[in-house]
Amino acid sequence: xxxxPCRVLQRLFEHxxxxxxxxxxxxxxxxxxxxxxxxxxxxxxxxxxxxxxxDAQRRVAKRLEAHVAELALNNDACMVLEKALLMGAPxxxxxxxxxxxxxxxxxxxxxxxxxxxSTALVVLDIARDTQLDIARVxxxxxxxxxxxxxxxxxxxxxxxRRDEVAGGIGxx
Numbered sequence: 001x002x003x004x005p006c007r008v009l010q011r012l013f014e015h016x017x018x019x020x021x022x023x024x025x026x027x028x029x030x031x032x033x034x035x036x037x038x039x040x041x042x043x044x045x046x047x048x049x050x051x052x053x054x055d056a057q058r059r060v061a062k063r064l065e066a067h068v069a070e071l072a073l074n075n076d077a078c079m080v081l082e083k084a085l086l087m088g089a090p091x092x093x094x095x096x097x098x099x100x101x102x103x104x105x106x107x108x109x110x111x112x113x114x115x116x117x118s119t120a121l122v123v124l125d126i127a128r129d130t131q132l133d134i135a136r137v138x139x140x141x142x143x144x145x146x147x148x149x150x151x152x153x154x155x156x157x158x159x160x161r162r163d164e165v166a167g168g169i170g171x172x
Contacts, residue, residue: 006040010047018053025056032060033067042076046083054089061092065099072106078116085122093126101127101134108142117151124158136163 009028012021028035028048035041049057061084064071071077085096100106100123107123110116127135139146139159146152 006044009044013044013047013051018051018056021052022056025052029056029059029063032063033071036064036071036077036080037074039076042080045080049080049083049087057084057088058092060084061088061096065095068096068099069103069106072100072103072109072116075113075115078110078113078119081110082119082122085119085126094128094131097123097127097131101131101138107135107138108146111139111142111146111152111155112149113151117155120155121158124155124162132162135159 009024012024025048028044032045032048036045045060049060052060064081064084068081071081081096081100085093088096100110107120110123111120124132124135136159139156142152143156146156
């Protein structure tokens with residue numbers, strides 16, 4: 001919750017073996033959602049996702065999935081979601097994408113914000129066929145709003161590039 005202790009935890013994740021961090025990981029898991037939404041705590045969770053053992057990463061991702069609607073509205077938490085999407089095993093990525101797309105308004109909320117739009121871009125990049133279809137529909141529903149927003153236009157541009165073959169999202 002404070003800058004210095006968060007940096008100490010980050011250095012521990014960087015320099016200790018994952019097996020040495022089990023007790024710390026267990027303590028952090030109890031508060032991972034609220035830490036993800038805090039100015040400094042989000043960096044600890046990102047380091048946990050990057051350096052902890054695969055089992056710990058999966059447990060964090062499960063907690064994030066359960067609260068994705070809440071996390072999508074928070075800039076700091078969006079960075080955590082992005083790290084989980086980038087660092088997770090393919091099945092973790094898949095379930096996180098499903099959670100984002102299954103939460104009404106989560107993708108479009110992220111697409112409108114400075115930090116969230118990069119998470120929305122990652123969702124678009126790793127989404128599979130049916131997931132990408134759902135993302136296209138959600139983006140298309142918010143197209144007018146996304147076109148008026150700097151970050152929304154970036155997400156629309158990526159969606160259009162992913163959709164070039166099918167020609168579905170907001171062609172000129």
